Amino acid sequence: MSIEDLRNALGDAHVLTGDDMAPWCRDWTGNYRWTPLCVVRPADRDGVAAVLRVAHQAGLAVVPVGGNTGLSGGTEAQGAVMLSLDRMNAIREIRPEARLAVVEAGVILSTLHDAAEAQDLSFPMTFGAQGSCTLGGILATNAGGSNVLRYGNTRDLVLGLEVVLADGRVMDLMSELHKDNTGLNLRNLMIGSEGVLGVITAAVLKLVPKPKAYATALVGMADLDDALGLLNRLQAVTAGQVEAFEFMPRRYVEEYARLHPEARLPFEAPQEVTLLIELGATAPRDAAPGPDGQPPIAAYLEEVLGEMLEEETLADAVVAQTESQRRAFWAMREAAAEVCTSRPAIICDVAVPLDKVVDFLGRADVRLASMDPDAAGIVVAHLGDGNVHYSVWTEATGEARNAIMEAVEEEALALGGSFSAEHGIGIAKRPAMARFKDPVALEAMRGIKAAFDPKGILNPGKVIP
Ligand code: FAD
Secondary structure, three states, X not given: OOHHHHHHHHOHHHEEXXXXXXXXXXXXXXXXXXXXXXXXXXXXXXXXXHHHHHHHHXXXXXXXXXXXXXXXXXXXXXXXXXXXXXXXXXEEEEEOOOOEEEEEOOOEHHHHHHHHHXXXXXXXXXXXXXXXXXXXXXXXXXXXXXXXXXXXXXXXHEXXXXXXXXXXXXXXXXXXXXXXXXXXXXXXXXXXXXXXXXXXXXXXXXXXXXXXXXXXXXXXXXXXXXXXXXXXXXXXXXXXXXXXXXXXXXXXXXXXXXXXXXXXXXXXXXXXXXXXXXXXXXXHHHXXXXXXXOOHHHHHHHHHHHHHHHOXXXXXXXXXXXXXXXXHHHHHHHOHHHHHOOOOEEOOEEXXXXXXXXXXXXXXXXXXXXXXXXXXXXXEEEHHHOEEEEXXXXXXXXXXXXXXXXXXXXXXXHOOOEOEOOOOOOOOOHHHHHHHOOHHHHHHXXXXXXXXXXXXXXXXXXXXX
């Protein structure tokens, strides 16, 4: 194969080489850098299929890329054809009555947010990279984010999928159905497959009613012991309207303040634990402002926080009074990637059962101190779904670095946890796959990979050890 074949398939302007490839030569973390053979930018599904046919015939590696915000090195593409979906960015339709959106893979997440909102609906997936990550990347990584507690992760939000296979055939799974038991669930297999089984080109996504009012608070506590009690009380009072329940420990908040001296911190005294809590009311009875101007959803929040302040299980609490205050609360949480990587860091992304988070944090801290007294855990967590980003600031390199990551993951696994909650495997978590994943499951994955991609051209070296 020559690059000429790709130019013939897509046109010269959409096959980039040399300096034109610069934006695609490293990942967001900067931990991975590479030089692709070329970057191709097809305009549609047929263009993707043409690229794959050419690459398949030549046995050439192809690495799909969306917004390149992945945190596991999944887009590393040394010597490979990088297949960018960025030109496939149409929202084909939004059908408000059916509560669905039909989108192409290159649509930026925040663009879909805006389009859904214009119809009084919401695509309920939010996280710090939403202004640049794409739906293709979200689907390929089965992304999570801050609203999993209420709406589930990506798999829970998808009805249909279109995938181009390694040899260029198109697999049409663009169902709009909520019930469809026609054989094996290939849609859910493709979601989270990180580009090793096929290239996702389009999807049918579920939309939900947009909350008509939010109640958002920052809560300070001495420790996490009563955090689940608070969550469960809020769920009971609001019949399950907690949208987000996020944890930022003192070290995180202090680092955020160092990086953002302009930001106003919520509490006068530093708190060991800061929780960001958001409730979302979709029913008018919970959202319409009362005589005091406050919607009932805010009263529910204040009621529970007031009770717990009186019981002295909370140290402090601030409820956002304006949309700009709410945004400021979220800015602190959405700076997570910046805060955790502001020094040389190992990014860990574990999940444990909700009632094991406290245990996990204690065990990981003790283990880390015994391995590297100069290292520090820098934690932020989607506490409501048990996903703890226990990253480690350390100067350790090579084997010492691997040993630290392994130790943190072991502590999660010892409590029934997972070594990869929402960022996927990519390259970074492949050693953990080899170490910890059930060997029979790994054999099954290798068989599935061989069935979909017998020549091994799709995102080689990722996910499956
Ligand atoms: P990319 O980085 O381009 O690709 C990610 C993987 O998917 C790669 O393996 C790639 O080959 C594959 N891929 C991309 N597009 C396709 C396609 N069309 N078909 C097949 N394979 C494809 N993630 C979370 O889950 N929750 C968070 O809260 C979260 N917060 C983040 C905050 C920040 C600031 C940053 C930088 C990242 C965060 N992430 C989070 C990680 C990242 O944003 C997500 O993994 C996101 O889904 C990646 O989308 P992307 O378009 O950038 O994908």
